[in-house]
Amino acid sequence: MNIPGISILRSKEFTKKIINSINKLVKDINRSVKFMHICGTHEHTISKYGLRTLLPKEIEVLSGPGCPVCICPAADIDKAIELGKRDDTIITTFGDMIRVPASKISLAELRAKGADVRIVYGPNDAVKIAKENPDKEVIFFAIGFETTVPLIGYEIQSGPPSNFSVICAHKLIPAALELLISQSQLKIDGFISPGHVSTIIGLQPYKIFSDAYKVPNVIAGFEPNDVLVAILMLLKQRKEEKFETLNEYSRVVKPEGNKIAQQIIADVFDSVSSPWRGIGRVYDGGLVIKEKYQAFDAEKKFDIKIEKSQDIPPGCSCHLVMVGKLYPYECQLFRKECTPINPIGPCMVSMEGTCSIYYKYHSE
Numbered sequence: 001m002n003i004p005g006i007s008i009l010r011s012k013e014f015t016k017k018i019i020n021s022i023n024k025l026v027k028d029i030n031r032s033v034k035f036m037h038i039c040g041t042h043e044h045t046i047s048k049y050g051l052r053t054l055l056p057k058e059i060e061v062l063s064g065p066g067c068p069v070c071i072c073p074a075a076d077i078d079k080a081i082e083l084g085k086r087d088d089t090i091i092t093t094f095g096d097m098i099r100v101p102a103s104k105i106s107l108a109e110l111r112a113k114g115a116d117v118r119i120v121y122g123p124n125d126a127v128k129i130a131k132e133n134p135d136k137e138v139i140f141f142a143i144g145f146e147t148t149v150p151l152i153g154y155e156i157q158s159g160p161p162s163n164f165s166v167i168c169a170h171k172l173i174p175a176a177l178e179l180l181i182s183q184s185q186l187k188i189d190g191f192i193s194p195g196h197v198s199t200i201i202g203l204q205p206y207k208i209f210s211d212a213y214k215v216p217n218v219i220a221g222f223e224p225n226d227v228l229v230a231i232l233m234l235l236k237q238r239k240e241e242k243f244e245t246l247n248e249y250s251r252v253v254k255p256e257g258n259k260i261a262q263q264i265i266a267d268v269f270d271s272v273s274s275p276w277r278g279i280g281r282v283y284d285g286g287l288v289i290k291e292k293y294q295a296f297d298a299e300k301k302f303d304i305k306i307e308k309s310q311d312i313p314p315g316c317s318c319h320l321v322m323v324g325k326l327y328p329y330e331c332q333l334f335r336k337e338c339t340p341i342n343p344i345g346p347c348m349v350s351m352e353g354t355c356s357i358y359y360k361y362h363s364e
Helices: 012-029 040-048 074-084 095-099 107-112 123-132 149-157 173-182 195-201 204-211 224-240 259-268 291-296 298-302 354-361
Strands: 033-037 059-063 089-093 117-119 137-144 164-170 190-194 217-220 245-247 269-276 280-289
Touching: 012 224, 033 040, 033 224, 040 059, 040 190, 040 224, 040 354, 059 224, 074 089, 074 107, 074 137, 074 164, 074 298, 089 107, 089 123, 095 107, 095 117, 107 117, 123 137, 123 149, 123 164, 137 149, 149 164, 149 259, 149 291, 164 280, 164 291, 164 298, 173 190, 173 195, 173 204, 173 280, 190 195, 190 204, 190 224, 195 204, 195 217, 195 259, 204 217, 204 245, 217 224, 259 269, 280 291, 291 298
Parallel strands: 033 059, 033 190, 089 117, 089 137, 137 164, 190 217, 217 245
Antiparallel strands: 269 280
């Protein structure tokens, strides 16, 4: 399928053509289908532009665990909080992360109590802070999927100052797809995979799901018509019973991905089974810093361990929302106790969190 340029992608006429093609294919397939995206930015596009209202009732588009802030375990935040209580530390992290509830308090609440917790745009900012504060231990709380991993890896490779270290809470997207396929009650007919992650890893890591599990997969961009074209591409695979990994976002994503970024990741990190908040331990679902760089691994440097943590507060349904088993409005706390101003669960905090997006764009 030829993917159009950006000007056509933003054309209403092109939208009408896609929807007409989708409606025809749904009639040909003659059954309901369920697709899932694994990206908070895709959910933002779908909800903001009301894409679900354009689709026939036979198509359900679920939101998966595509928000890195949301799936970060409370135990990892608890580690940052414990280190932040020390007089000699500066905790640095991305903006959304400081408001995410941990077992008892958030990093924002810790900062309100006087701890030095700073929002940075990237790990290079944290390294700069470490150079400017040689008498302090500067800890970067590193979260995110494959998109942000090379940035941290590069800083570690480059030899930052000895007072810089990292809490590594990175997660890997392909592992999430395998987990979701294994949950038979979801009965997912196809995945819309995130374009930004795919710029790093390319197409190959997804192919096992289409080849072995017979679940079609389309890597998509973030324009509304990108998402609609991806749905059309999934429907065509379902009609023809061809199960492939296809690249709708070819204007940005190359089949081989970013080789330099991949080399940085391979040099600095090892993949491990890792807990995802509210979901459980995911095989090869996370990263740890390799032994040769352990001087910059905050968990080893400070030997910090959390014995007990609480991922999901009582009454919160984030764990079900993140795997597409519930819509946010089906949670008893949504729009009541849980709001963006007073988030009870992690999905209400980040701009990429499904509950936060539904609160902003849906009337339920």
